Amino acid sequence: MDELQRIDVNQLVTLHALLTEKHVTRAAVRLHKSQPAVSHTLGQLRTYFGDPLLVRHGGRMALTARAQALVQPLEDALTSLNDLLSASDFEPARTRRRFRISMSDYAAHIVLPPLVRHVRRHAPGLDLAISQASREAMLAQLQDGELDLALGIFPHLPDDIEIQDLYREEFVCLADKAVLPAKGGLSFEEWLERPHISLTLRPDANDEIEKALAARGLRRHLAVTLPHWSAAADLLPGTDLLLTIASRAVGPMRRYKTLRKFTPPLELPRPAYQQAWHIRRAGDPAHRWLRRAVVTCSQPSGPNAATTGAGA
Missing domain, CATH: 1.10.10.10 (Winged helix-like DNA-binding domain superfamily/Winged helix DNA-binding domain)
Incomplete structure (x- = not known):
């Protein structure tokens, strides 16, 4: 002393x-x-x-x-x-904090709207600053203290980063009905021959689909590479392009009247979508509350089933 x-x-x-x-x-x-x-x-x-x-x-x-x-x-x-x-005195309703969260526009579409509603209802003094970065950049920013939380898929982690699985995704394919058979989807050979849209922050990045093909010694033709999940399906009408995308990013098909959804003709992983944080944040009560809120808001029912209040 x-x-x-x-x-x-x-x-x-x-x-x-x-x-x-x-x-x-x-x-x-x-x-x-x-x-x-x-x-x-x-x-x-x-x-x-x-x-x-x-x-x-x-x-x-x-x-x-x-x-x-x-x-x-x-x-x-x-x-x-x-x-x-x-x-000793943490109360969500009285919290005055600003959390920096990195996520793609996929998570901004799936998780962020219910999360914002949840936060505004239970902790209106908690501010969220959202950014977007590659997996590698997010992990580096967590380590450097520039981020409080990151959402994504993290197959390789430094020792000082902790993760929690939020849910498992599966892939679906989308294409213009005019370039598909009258019924069903495509064979693997037909799928591989078609030009594809790839969703990635970096044009040279290998995502889960590329890795699955590489394991078989194959590549697909990436005609368009872009980081914008929300815009990808809008590129399909009137083209011969194929899009293989996480199912929750698609939502109801009624908004895509000229498109058809079908099962990918190859076995693809079902990756766990995760939240990641630095171990220095693990015991922070406000950070723990935010992580629980993200889990709640990642479920299909979103904050409608949320009961996370002061004791969460």
Whole structure:
């Protein structure tokens, strides 16, 4: 306890910002403090730890070995302290927080509308900032603290990222009725010969469909590659294109009067759609509430069946 009397929590928060940003000015912006104030605290911290903590290397600031060793213990300590201070009085209806969530427009169509309704009903002071990124970028942003939550499919995870399955998806095919047989769908050979629409954030990315074909030594002709799930089906009328898409993204077929839905003529995985977060957020009561809300709103009934209130 004597050591704690020599350093206060504000200094530890500043140290965390300095170790994260590796830059005095950026740490000051992060903390909403002046640069001289952060520089002064850095001087105090250097004296306390008997180490420069940040040193210039190759034109950039880098952590010393002592500073590097402090990163995880400091992260754990501040997270535990935050949980301790917030756990006793957490009430969704009184929460004033802003959560940064990354998702594709697929999730923005499926999960976000019921989630927003749920949040507005139970925690109207909770703000949601939505962004979109690739899987790799989302995981990096979770690790860097730039995101609080990410929705997607994450087959490969760093050790410090936790996930929860929300539901399992299955694929369906869509095409203009005019370019399909009078009944049914297509054989695998016919399907493979057709030009396809591919949904991916990066034109060179391999999704679950490409991986299933690659396992058989095959490729399909990707005539159009785009990241916009909501626009994909609108490209089909009047063309010979095929679209293989997650079933929940399609919705009722009555809105696609000139299209037909059929089962893909090849075995495809049923991937689990997931939410992911950094372990530093795991014990945060507000974050736990948000994760439960996402689970509730990912079900077909959405928030209509939601009972998540103050005790959730």
